[in-house]
Amino acid sequence: MSVLLEVDDLHVTFATPRGPLQAVQGVSLSLEQGKTMGIVGESGSGKTVLSRAIMGLLPRQTATQTGSVRYNGQEILNAPNSELRRLWGTQIAMVFQDPMTSLNPVLRIGQQITETLKLHLKLDRGEAKETALSLLMQVGIPSPVERYDAYPNQLSGGMRQRVMIAIALACAPRLLMADEPTTGLDVTIQAQILDLLATLQRDRQMGMILVTHDLGVVATRTDEIIVMYAGNVVERAPTRVLFSKMSMPYTEALLRSTPRITNPSHTRLVTIEGRPPDLSAPPAGCPFAPRCPYVQDKCRNAKPPLTPSSVPGHSYACWFPLGTGDRTDDKAGVA
Amino acid sequence: MASTGVSSSEMVLLMEDPSDNSNKKKLGVFFWICVGWVGFVILLAVFANLLPLPNPTFQNYLAPQNAGPGWGHLLGTDDLNRDILSRLIYGARVSLVVGFAGALIGMIVGGIPAMISAYRRGRIDTWLNTASYIVLAFPIIIFLIVIITFWGRDLWKITLLIGISASPLVFRVIRASTLSYAQRDFVLAAKSLGASDRRILAREILPNIMPTVISFGLISVATIIVIEGTLAFLGLSVEPPTPSWGNMLYEGSTLLTGGKGQTNPWLVIFPAAAMFSLLICLNLAADKLRGYFDVTEVKL
Amino acid sequence: MSAVAGATPSGPPKERPLLNVEDLVVSFTKGKSTVQAVAGVSFSIQEGETLGLVGESGCGKSTTGRAIVQVEAPTSGKISFGDVELTALDRSEIRTLRTKIQMIFQDPISSLNPRRRVRDIVAEPLTIWKIGTKAERRATVDAMLNSVGIDPDVSGDRRPREFSGGQCQRISIARALVLQPQLLVCDEVVSALDVSVQAQILNLLEDLKKIHHLTILFIAHDLAVVKNVSDRVAVMYLGRLCEIAPSDVLYEAPAHHYTAALLSAALEPDPEAERDQTVLSGEPPSPINPPSGCRFRTRCPRAETKCAEEVPELREIAPGHQVACHFPLVGT
Numbered sequence: 020m021s022v023l024l025e026v027d028d029l030h031v032t033f034a035t036p037r038g039p040l041q042a043v044q045g046v047s048l049s050l051e052q053g054k055t056m057g058i059v060g061e062s063g064s065g066k067t068v069l070s071r072a073i074m075g076l077l078p079r080q081t082a083t084q085t086g087s088v089r090y091n092g093q094e095i096l097n098a099p100n101s102e103l104r105r106l107w108g109t110q111i112a113m114v115f116q117d118p119m120t121s122l123n124p125v126l127r128i129g130q131q132i133t134e135t136l137k138l139h140l141k142l143d144r145g146e147a148k149e150t151a152l153s154l155l156m157q158v159g160i161p162s163p164v165e166r167y168d169a170y171p172n173q174l175s176g177g178m179r180q181r182v183m184i185a186i187a188l189a190c191a192p193r194l195l196m197a198d199e200p201t202t203g204l205d206v207t208i209q210a211q212i213l214d215l216l217a218t219l220q221r222d223r224q225m226g227m228i229l230v231t232h233d234l235g236v237v238a239t240r241t242d243e244i245i246v247m248y249a250g251n252v253v254e255r256a257p258t259r260v261l262f263s264k265m266s267m268p269y270t271e272a273l274l275r276s277t278p279r280i281t282n283p284s285h286t287r288l289v290t291i292e293g294r295p296p297d298l299s300a301p302p303a304g305c306p307f308a309p310r311c312p313y314v315q316d317k318c319r320n321a322k323p324p325l326t327p328s329s330v331p332g333h334s335y336a337c338w339f340p341l342g343t344g345d346r347t348d349d350k351a352g353v354a
Numbered sequence: 355m356a357s358t359g360v361s362s363s364e365m366v367l368l369m370e371d372p373s374d375n376s377n378k379k380k381l382g383v384f385f386w387i388c389v390g391w392v393g394f395v396i397l398l399a400v401f402a403n404l405l406p407l408p409n410p411t412f413q414n415y416l417a418p419q420n421a422g423p424g425w426g427h428l429l430g431t432d433d434l435n436r437d438i439l440s441r442l443i444y445g446a447r448v449s450l451v452v453g454f455a456g457a458l459i460g461m462i463v464g465g466i467p468a469m470i471s472a473y474r475r476g477r478i479d480t481w482l483n484t485a486s487y488i489v490l491a492f493p494i495i496i497f498l499i500v501i502i503t504f505w506g507r508d509l510w511k512i513t514l515l516i517g518i519s520a521s522p523l524v525f526r527v528i529r530a531s532t533l534s535y536a537q538r539d540f541v542l543a544a545k546s547l548g549a550s551d552r553r554i555l556a557r558e559i560l561p562n563i564m565p566t567v568i569s570f571g572l573i574s575v576a577t578i579i580v581i582e583g584t585l586a587f588l589g590l591s592v593e594p595p596t597p598s599w600g601n602m603l604y605e606g607s608t609l610l611t612g613g614k615g616q617t618n619p620w621l622v623i624f625p626a627a628a629m630f631s632l633l634i635c636l637n638l639a640a641d642k643l644r645g646y647f648d649v650t651e652v653k654l
Numbered sequence: 655m656s657a658v659a660g661a662t663p664s665g666p667p668k669e670r671p672l673l674n675v676e677d678l679v680v681s682f683t684k685g686k687s688t689v690q691a692v693a694g695v696s697f698s699i700q701e702g703e704t705l706g707l708v709g710e711s712g713c714g715k716s717t718t719g720r721a722i723v724q725v726e727a728p729t730s731g732k733i734s735f736g737d738v739e740l741t742a743l744d745r746s747e748i749r750t751l752r753t754k755i756q757m758i759f760q761d762p763i764s765s766l767n768p769r770r771r772v773r774d775i776v777a778e779p780l781t782i783w784k785i786g787t788k789a790e791r792r793a794t795v796d797a798m799l800n801s802v803g804i805d806p807d808v809s810g811d812r813r814p815r816e817f818s819g820g821q822c823q824r825i826s827i828a829r830a831l832v833l834q835p836q837l838l839v840c841d842e843v844v845s846a847l848d849v850s851v852q853a854q855i856l857n858l859l860e861d862l863k864k865i866h867h868l869t870i871l872f873i874a875h876d877l878a879v880v881k882n883v884s885d886r887v888a889v890m891y892l893g894r895l896c897e898i899a900p901s902d903v904l905y906e907a908p909a910h911h912y913t914a915a916l917l918s919a920a921l922e923p924d925p926e927a928e929r930d931q932t933v934l935s936g937e938p939p940s941p942i943n944p945p946s947g948c949r950f951r952t953r954c955p956r957a958e959t960k961c962a963e964e965v966p967e968l969r970e971i972a973p974g975h976q977v978a979c980h981f982p983l984v985g986t
Binding site (some may be wrong): 258272 | 854901
């Protein structure tokens with residue numbers, strides 16, 4: 020399996036009126052072809068900035084990016100747009116969250132697909148339309164011939180997202196980034212879309228990155244998961260390992276504050292008090308320290324590095340991983 | 355391929371910071387200069403009779419005719435030997451009254467139905483909306499010409515008419531603004547709390563559309579002053595010898611090209627400059643205000 | 655007509671439910687087409703219970719909530735609150751009853767007037783109804799803000815844009831509770847929030863429910879969230895009720911095929927979770943032209959000709975468990 024994407028010590032800092040905002044602080048990851056990686060985090064974790072930085076979509080004037088992002092060995096961080104344009108669509112593609120704002124509302128969807136085909140693959144009109152129709156079928160849109168001439172607002176949310184996926188896959192990219200692709204969609208449609216992505220990924224042997232805030236989305240559909248908090252990677256593991264051997268308290272807190280169908284009704288959810296830190300003035304120690312129920316003095320003073328655990332592929336950033344420290348707060352959460 | 359760039363508003367969402375509350379925008383020096391000038395003109399006009407100015411309608415045969423700016427008459431005299439500076443300051447009264455009062459009338463006549471229409475929707479809205487389109491399509495100058503010709507040229511009549519003719523546009527602007535707020539959940543919340551429609555319009559919607567009202571109001575003032583000038587040029591503004599900037603332009607235009615054997619460009623330059631400066635200041639102030647009131651919403 | 659009362663898990667049915675909805679129909683006309691967003695829904699809520707109302711987009715659950723709060727006019731049907739029949743009242747009488755039924759909305763930002771200060775927003779209900787003196791109102795408001803976790807001294811004079819989504823939602827809750835309503839309708843109140851914030855708000859609602867003796871109608875599309883707060887859950891599809899049952903029963907042994915499909919599609923944060931492949935195919939039909947008979951039949955694996963001919967009515971298959979299906983998974 021070749022390594023498709025390698026990110027090394029990526030830092031992204033935004034220049035804001037209030038001072039520099041460190042949205043991403045030293046993130047490293049690598050993705051092999053044919054594998055799916057999940058990036059999980061809440062608002063302010065930096066996951067969206069990370070995905071945009073990898074794609075090269077951040078505005079150069081305000082975003083300072085350091086580190087390395089290599090696609091297929093080629094360095095693409097801070098590459099000029101002319102170089103990136105050769106990769107976008109043909110090698111790397113992105114599916115965004117809200118298909119209504121990502122699709123052009125005044126163009127027919129058929130046109131939006133063929134546009135990218137004609138541009139990148141230099142197909143003529145007839146070939147492009149044929150390919151587009153076959154794509155629409157592959158993404159599961161019923162009666163593609165009729166839908167070809169439809170406008171985005173004539174389609175439901177689920178259909179629009181399928182169109183977005185069709186556009187992203189039109190030129191057979193090898194890396195697909197999906198940023199919250201199913202947030203806001205109905206439950207049954209979410210399942211359909213995620214299954215569709217998984218099938219397409221398998222068939223085309225693409226590498227896929229799923230960025231989401233929902234642990235449920237990544238639990239059964241990823242090979243590896245990265246958990247982000249306040250711009251840092253706080254835990255990384257193969258999916259099964261993450262859920263069975265989670266070591267970082269934030270991961271545990273995230274899981275325990277998610278309501279579960281399998282829990283009886285009126286289960287008291289374990290909450291994390293407070294809010295994520297201000298990224299323009301990141302604290303000295305562990306970013307989760309102010310809210311961690313297991314916090315100790317060392318946590319406040321020194322930032323824990325990402326340490327590998329005994330399980331291969333699993334690393335976490337914590338001085339006192341779960342199982343080693345005692346709870347130091349007075350909140351006894353219900354498991 | 356979907357968007358390849360990230361706009362600055364998207365970037366705000368990307369940063370996902372929920373408590374950005376220290377960004378106080380300043381109005382800037384420029385804004386206060388503009389406001390200052392407008393205020394100064396208003397003061398001059400209001401207290402004109404306390405100033406050491408000769409009577410604007412007094413034709414002083416002892417003074418030189420058509421003189422350029424000089425010591426005795428700071429801005430010169432016109433061809434009837436009247437002091438231009440004095441006429442300019444007294445003339446400001448007409449422009450300011452027509453401008454501000456007319457804008458106010460337009461705001462009330464157009465704005466209140468607009469708010470009700472946008473809030474209630476339904477048939478009233480459809481009718482008023484269509485009516486405003488129809489009225490807007492009609493050139494108001496013709497309407498004004500006809501009515502003023504038959505009704506008379508008193509200052510209050512002109513003010514009232516221009517104000518009313520501004521109301522369709524006010525209606526459209528305020529309706530659009532109200533619509534964007536009337537759909538929001540906080541209006542629904544107020545309704546479910548038992549607030550009456552009147553209370554909702556006054557306490558929930560009006561404070562939110564205020565920035566638009568004020569900005570658009572100032573621009574209306576500017577536009578109305580121009581309309582008055584146009585009417586004067588057609589000979590339909592206040593009757594001479596009452597000075598108004600439009601009148602002065604009208605009368606002065608004949609002396610631009612030596613119509614009566616003399617040329618006196620100052621008769622046109624000064625009122626034009628006065629109008630121009632006032633309009634620029636009003637427009638700039640309106641624009642700055644609009645920017646200042648642009649409330650940034652909470653980012654989830 | 656369908657059965658009306660449901661038993662709370664803790665005791666026998668009370669005499670009359672706090673809220674009783676009978677055959678509610680809400681339709682919208684746009685030009686020539688009429689859409690029945692709610693097409694004949696009946697259920698009741700006992701005092702002190704939380705009824706979850708779950709369904710996907712377009713099922714009519716939000717419209718039902720709004721009809722109950724009287725911001726949407728029902729086209730037909732009966733809504734009774736206590737002894738009073740809401741649908742028979744005129745505008746001014748409805749207005750007085752508004753204090754007893756309150757609603758919290760999905761979008762935390764849009765629910766608050768961006769130009770007003772937090773204290774004024776929460777005090778607004780008291781001002782509208784002229785309750786108490788200025789000092790008394792201030793005290794009530796401050797106490798309420800404290801109880802939802804917002805410090806009035808620090809935040810009372812701030813404007814909504816200075817708060818996060820979760821905090822805005824807390825302010826909305828404070829505003830809704832200041833009139834001491836009996837029934838609280840929560841319309842997707844946590845859908846727009848992060849997971850950890852969502853957990854805080856759900857816990858807060860549970861606490862406040864006990865303190866203020868509230869009855870709650872909790873509308874949401876997330877099954878796990880709904881199960882977490884509800885005593886009983888009702889499932890809606892395309893304007894009609896499919897199933898009502900106590901939470902634990904519904905999730906363990908759903909009787910309606912749609913409920914089963916929803917449960918199998920739910921994304922559990924557990925990699926070992928069994929992925930039951932009853933993923934529902936196709937899209938929900940258009941509400942303008944719903945299928946005849948049972949509206950779910952176009953996507954139902956069990957559909958037969960009877961389903962197209964006869965509309966299944968809600969009937970009781972077990973105590974407290976009602977289902978609208980000709981061939982339910984449980985009971986017959």
